Each structure stands twice: as structure tokens, then as C-alpha cells.
Amino acid sequence: MHTWHWHNWEGLPYLTCNLLESWPHGFFTQQFWPRPPHELTKVLQPQALAYRLQQVHGNTVLTPQEVDIQLSTGENNLALADGLISEQPLQAVWVASADCTPVLIGDVKIGQVAALHAGWRGTAAKIVPQAIQRMQSQGSKLEDLRIAMGPAIAGEVYQVSVEVAAEIGNTIIPHNDPQKIITALHDLPDSPLFADTEPGKVRLDVRRVNALQLEQLGISVEQIAIAPYCTYQTPEHFFSYRREKEKKVQWSGIVSAGK
Numbered sequence: 001m002h003t004w005h006w007h008n009w010e011g012l013p014y015l016t017c018n019l020l021e022s023w024p025h026g027f028f029t030q031q032f033w034p035r036p037p038h039e040l041t042k043v044l045q046p047q048a049l050a051y052r053l054q055q056v057h058g059n060t061v062l063t064p065q066e067v068d069i070q071l072s073t074g075e076n077n078l079a080l081a082d083g084l085i086s087e088q089p090l091q092a093v094w095v096a097s098a099d100c101t102p103v104l105i106g107d108v109k110i111g112q113v114a115a116l117h118a119g120w121r122g123t124a125a126k127i128v129p130q131a132i133q134r135m136q137s138q139g140s141k142l143e144d145l146r147i148a149m150g151p152a153i154a155g156e157v158y159q160v161s162v163e164v165a166a167e168i169g170n171t172i173i174p175h176n177d178p179q180k181i182i183t184a185l186h187d188l189p190d191s192p193l194f195a196d197t198e199p200g201k202v203r204l205d206v207r208r209v210n211a212l213q214l215e216q217l218g219i220s221v222e223q224i225a226i227a228p229y230c231t232y233q234t235p236e237h238f239f240s241y242r243r244e245k246e247k248k249v250q251w252s253g254i255v256s257a258g259k
Helices: 037-044 066-073 120-124 127-137 161-168 178-187 206-217
Strands: 004-009 012-017 025-028 050-053 083-086 091-097 103-105 114-119 146-148 159-161 193-195 201-204 224-226 248-257
Touching: 004 083, 037 050, 037 091, 037 178, 037 248, 050 066, 050 178, 050 201, 066 083, 083 091, 083 127, 091 103, 091 114, 103 127, 103 206, 114 127, 120 161, 120 224, 120 248, 127 206, 146 178, 146 206, 159 161, 161 178, 161 201, 161 206, 178 224, 178 248, 206 224
Parallel strands: 050 091, 146 224
Antiparallel strands: 004 012, 012 025, 025 248, 083 114, 091 248, 103 114, 103 146, 159 201, 193 201
């Protein structure tokens, strides 16, 4: 069983996962708001350089070098993407989330890490498998990866349309008939779908879908940890866009070990 631990920094709580114990990392709570990633990096590893993105609910994954190149063109203050991968030492990669899933990945052999923002759109676009493919192209082997999904909205309270559920479900059960996808998802052991009383709606566990995508890649369940916290149902620690309709976030980050 994967264990999650609460830590305190100057009286403020953040979470870590034992799967990622090889790297300084944290799933930070709303208590740290509005501190930016370069300040939060000091909590994890003061020597590291912080990298963050302007998240756009897609599946683009960049390296810090690519971020620097994008920024040097001078068009935006932040690079547009939803994932960062670092293979250099002392780079802290960060993602922001309110109900979407923050995913931190580390490679125990070569030390490279990733931070990903997987909302329903990113999940439908397979951002986590995309990132893992990129990590493999940079020398990672699947069995060396450790993946932790942080606090996010839980399936039992996340209502979506049947169309959205089918679009996401299509990533694990490819079919052109949305109803067949929904039926097949319902039939899965430990299904990511829950019934909803409203017609045309279901409840969806996005983190579970990401875990199923990973399992289809050949990653074992022992390599995956899902935080036992729902942002919507834990107002004392986490912002939830669904609950508050406010554009506030909590940050999750991990510092690379490098080769």
C-alpha cells in the first residue's frame, strides 16, 4: 500500500508520497496560496531552478530547455503547455490544479522527473501516456517509473455529460459508439464511472482513467499511487473550482535528481 504523508513548512501543510521518496516533491495545499513556484521550490530544494507553465488543458509536454526557447521568442510570459519533463539535475517542475489531477513522475534509475496537469481534456488527449513516451525517448524504462496522482476531484462528486465520459473513456476502450464505451466502462472492475440521477449525466473518476491508461501501457499498479483526498470534499486544505467558482490553485512540484 502506498503511503501519503503530511509535512509542515512554517506551519503550512503539504503532502508527499512514499513512491517519490527519492526526490524532493510536494502536493501543496491552499494554505500556500498565493506563493508562486519559485518560492515553493525553496521548501523542497533551495538550489533548484523553478519551471512552470501557462496551462491550456492540452497534452503538450515540454522540457525546461524548450520553455526557455519559447520564452526567448518573447511572445508570452509563460510557455503554453500542460506538462514539464526534466532530465537535468536541480530543476523543479510545477503544475497548478484546483480539481484537475496533478501527476508527478520520477524515474528511479536515471533521475528524470515530470509534472503534469491532467484535467478531463488532458486525460482525453492522453497527456500522461504522451509524457511517458517522451520520458522513454529520453532513456526511461517503464518499470523504473513511479507515478503519484495528487489531490483532485473524486469520481463520486464529479458530474459530467455522457459525451464527455465517452470521450475520455475512448482512451481506454476505443469505440465509435459512445453508449458502448459507457457500458464497457461501467462493466470494468473498479469502474471509473458512477451513476448520476440526472439524465444524460454520469460521475467520472478522472484519476482512475489515468491509472487505467498507465496499466494499458504495461505499468504495474504497484508503480501508481493515488492520493486519498478529494479537492471538492476537503475545503480545509484544497481549492476546488467546482465548489468555489474561483480561479485559485494549489501547486504540485518535484525536483529532478539528474543523471
